[in-house]
Amino acid sequence: MIRYLTAGESHGEALIGVVEGMPAKVPLTAEDINEHLARRWLGYGRGGRSKIENDKVHIYSGIRFSETLGSPISFRIDNGAYKKDRAGWPEKMAVDGDRGDVERVTMPRPGHADLAGMQKYEFDDIRPVIDRSSARETAMRVACCSVARQLLNAFGIHVGSHVTRIGEVGYDHPEEYLERRERLMKEGGAQAVYRAADESETRMLDPEMTERSIEHIEEAKAAKDSLGGAYEVIVTGVPVGLGSYVHWDRRLDGQLVQAICSIQAQKAAEVGDGFRNAARPGSKVHDPIVLDDDDDFARRTNHAGGIEGGTTNGMPVIVRGYMKPIPTLIKPLDSVDTATREPKPTRYERSDITSVPAASTVAEATVAYTIANALLEKFGGDSLPEIRRHIETHRAKTTD
Numbered sequence: 230m231i232r233y234l235t236a237g238e239s240h241g242e243a244l245i246g247v248v249e250g251m252p253a254k255v256p257l258t259a260e261d262i263n264e265h266l267a268r269r270w271l272g273y274g275r276g277g278r279s280k281i282e283n284d285k286v287h288i289y290s291g292i293r294f295s296e297t298l299g300s301p302i303s304f305r306i307d308n309g310a311y312k313k314d315r316a317g318w319p320e321k322m323a324v325d326g327d328r329g330d331v332e333r334v335t336m337p338r339p340g341h342a343d344l345a346g347m348q349k350y351e352f353d354d355i356r357p358v359i360d361r362s363s364a365r366e367t368a369m370r371v372a373c374c375s376v377a378r379q380l381l382n383a384f385g386i387h388v389g390s391h392v393t394r395i396g397e398v399g400y401d402h403p404e405e406y407l408e409r410r411e412r413l414m415k416e417g418g419a420q421a422v423y424r425a426a427d428e429s430e431t432r433m434l435d436p437e438m439t440e441r442s443i444e445h446i447e448e449a450k451a452a453k454d455s456l457g458g459a460y461e462v463i464v465t466g467v468p469v470g471l472g473s474y475v476h477w478d479r480r481l482d483g484q485l486v487q488a489i490c491s492i493q494a495q496k497a498a499e500v501g502d503g504f505r506n507a508a509r510p511g512s513k514v515h516d517p518i519v520l521d522d523d524d525d526f527a528r529r530t531n532h533a534g535g536i537e538g539g540t541t542n543g544m545p546v547i548v549r550g551y552m553k554p555i556p557t558l559i560k561p562l563d564s565v566d567t568a569t570r571e572p573k574p575t576r577y578e579r580s581d582i583t584s585v586p587a588a589s590t591v592a593e594a595t596v597a598y599t600i601a602n603a604l605l606e607k608f609g610g611d612s613l614p615e616i617r618r619h620i621e622t623h624r625a626k627t628t629d
């Protein structure tokens with residue numbers, strides 16, 4: 230099993246990550262990771278911080294001559310804001326010494342981790358909560374999960390995503406983007422989907438929807454408000470039989486929903502047409518079993534999102550994520566000063582208007598990690614060649 234840990238405060242010096250359990254001989258370079266770090270900054274609607282950061286990973290261990298060694302892989306990503314912001318972060322986030330005259334933050338923002346976090350850890354200052362709950366952490370998550378993604382790539386399993394909604398602008402039914410998405414998937418799997426989405430400023434597959442979503446973000450900005458949205462993560466090339474129905478925590482659908490909701494501000498997730506299926510009769514939901522041109526089992530449709538009984542059925546895996554609007558608004562919200570208990574409006578310094586395009590790339594990463602572990606659980610081995618032998622034996626069997 231691959232495990233990872235991230236450490237680091239948003240305005241501290243750097244983010245640190247350690248990935249353990251990665252098999253040996255998987256091709257991996259800093260560039261493979263930096264590509265996805267750059268993609269995480271795509272998307273209209275991000276705030277001032279996006280102009281400051283230039284995320285690049287520094288690899289310390291676990292890789293030699295562009296291949297994994299099977300030993301723990303460790304990374305650092307510097308926080309550009311630490312030095313470039315004029316806020317004095319080296320003093321405010323100092324590891325040594327005492328507080329001195331560093332001011333306490335005492336105005337909690339509704340919707341952020343601020344108040345619950347300070348009550349939980351008994352802080353009289355929100356700063357530590359702001360800094361660790363921040364989605365800045367997702368930069369290191371993307372780095373760690375890109376390692377798992379490399380393992381999947383080696384077996385022709387690809388993960389991609391595209392945004393389906395920003396606030397009020399979005400597709401009402403998957404049919405509206407299905408044709409375009411299917412064509413891309415036929416051409417180049419999930420990779421073709423994410424590359425097409427990356428061309429759009431809001432990571433949408435439809436140019437008209439992109440334009441409308443940009444206008445909507447501008448309207449929200451003018452109204453001093455923020456927006457949420459939705460996206461779809463697709464995995465192509467997935468073998469049959471990952472996950473299981475035999476026990477609750479081995480169900481891959483449950484793990485994938487957690488992979489999405491583990492990301493800051495993601496409040497719902499569905500596998501396949503999950504929400505819509507609840508309102509439809511079984512005859513319009515369950516994907517008919519057919520034989521394809523090679524006499525292999527296939528499905529005529531994919532409302533199940535590639536998973537039945539917690540187990541992959543060979544169709545593309547499809548998971549959708551739903552993000553709430555960003556909690557830091559230019560428009561003040563009602564709150565209470567935790568130091569004086571005086572009701573006061575929140576203060577605004579800097580924030581994204583929306584981060585749905587960024588969240589969709591983080592979701593690719595967490596889904597890749599989940600699928601990579603399911604792959605290792607079934608076909609595990611200590612090196613890429615060993616896993617390949619296990620997969621080939623299985624593929625030969627299932628196509629008999």
Ligand SMILES: Cc1cc2nc3c(=O)[nH]c(=O)nc-3n(C[C@H](O)[C@H](O)[C@H](O)COP(=O)(O)O)c2cc1C
Nearest residue numbers: 341342362363364493494556557580581584587588
């Ligand atoms: C990529 C990304 C960027 C985000 N940017 C901001 C931001 O600029 N300002 C903000 O208040 N929240 C932002 N958030 C959301 C907060 O991190 C999140 O709402 C907060 O940690 C509380 O967690 P919860 O929403 O899961 O309850 C962002 C989330 C993601 C995924």
Ligand SMILES: C=C(O[C@@H]1CC(C(=O)O)=C[C@@H](OP(=O)(O)O)[C@H]1O)C(=O)O
Nearest residue numbers: 276278362363364365368493579580581
């Ligand atoms: C730094 C990132 O996102 C940050 C996530 C975030 C939050 O509250 O989650 C708040 C903002 O940070 P700041 O308050 O410094 O502007 C975002 O920019 C990033 O994605 O790398």
